[in-house]
Amino acid sequence: MMFENIIDDLRSRNLIFQMSNEQKIVEKIKLFKLRSVYCGFDSTAESLHLGHLIPLLVLKRFQNFGFVPVVVIGGATSLIGDPSFKKKERVLNTVNDIKNWNKKISFQISSFLSCDNQLNNVIILNNYNWFKKLEIIYFLRDIGKHFSINRMISRDSVKSRVDRIGNGISFTEFSYSLLQSYDFYFLYKKYKVSLQIGGSDQWGNIASGIHLVKRLSGNKVFGLTVPLLVNSSGEKIGKSEGKPIWLDPSKTSPYMFYQFWINIEDKDVYSFFKWFTFYSCKNIDQMEFENNLKNKSFCCDRIKLAKVITKLVHGESAMKSAVRITESLFSGKLEKLKFSDFQQLEKDGLSSVKIKGNISLKEALVISFLSSSNTQSKKMILSNAISINMKKELNENHIISNNEKLFNRFTLLQKGKKNFSLLCWE
16 A cells, blocks of 8 residues: 555554644645754753654655654753653753763664665754854743743643652753754744654653744744653653663663563454565555454564564564574573573573582572572472583482583573573683
């Protein structure tokens, strides 16, 4: 199925949460009066996380339709912190940290968005470059006067903080919306950008930007939000909500990234195909139809999804490594694993512990948290529940030997079928 415009494509993928004026946006697209789109990413860590992947891939979809994607790295706004739907005040990061994170995040983004097509290369900007030139009196007088405190407080994204006893919201975070709004005005004025996208939690900030551009220029600009990635409890999957899945392989290994997708719920498989891959909606719907027709499990399509997304983010070699590790652990055969695979597991793929000198199996089980005591270790060993490098061990007095050190460095302990720990010998 070919779509006449990007909005139809996004709609078919259920990637539109809110939009300011769909009819006008589509009209401007058809008349080639809307050819660029912007999204902002704050540098509040050294890497983007899984939640950022949705707007990032939406930018890529716009680029595939011929739009110029404009990315704003929040060098200035990161120093302030967005209060939207946060339970408490953010911890302020240092200027040097944010400068370093800006570079890393810019590099990550450029790996997703084309830089080699002269017609619609991605434009990556840092909003610190224009905010550092603004005078405070000008900003308060000529920008701040267009914002109603009453309206700002009434927004759900801020209201929950204002009403929360003991936390509240500082003026620093309260001013964030004005800064993001000015970003939109600056981009409209200098780059003729008239569409901003973001996660659904950004609607209030985007609406403020639309309002400011209208007041300062007299012209209409537009906003579009995409769904947030949430867990089974409906909580946002991000940096500050639970354990994040980072896009940087040094922070979340490709194996752990792959495992996230392997373990998604059945109901999300085909929705995520539409969100996170570039498969056509027609092909995805056909996959779902055939799966339901044959009453198959979702396993094969879930694995296909995990492979596609892991390759997209980390490359083919890292994807193959993640698959190799998964299949080896599942099959109980470690022969195909490489040294680099064990390095992934050492980093964050399994519970891993550093070991020096000789150690008994009972002690190793305790320090690797597979057992709570030597007595429990003894019971587990004698009950045939413990394996070393996928081989059962029934000797309660077993001492782990050198020939049980894979690559002269690693020993894999296993309790039952699913509980692993990696001993890393120093």
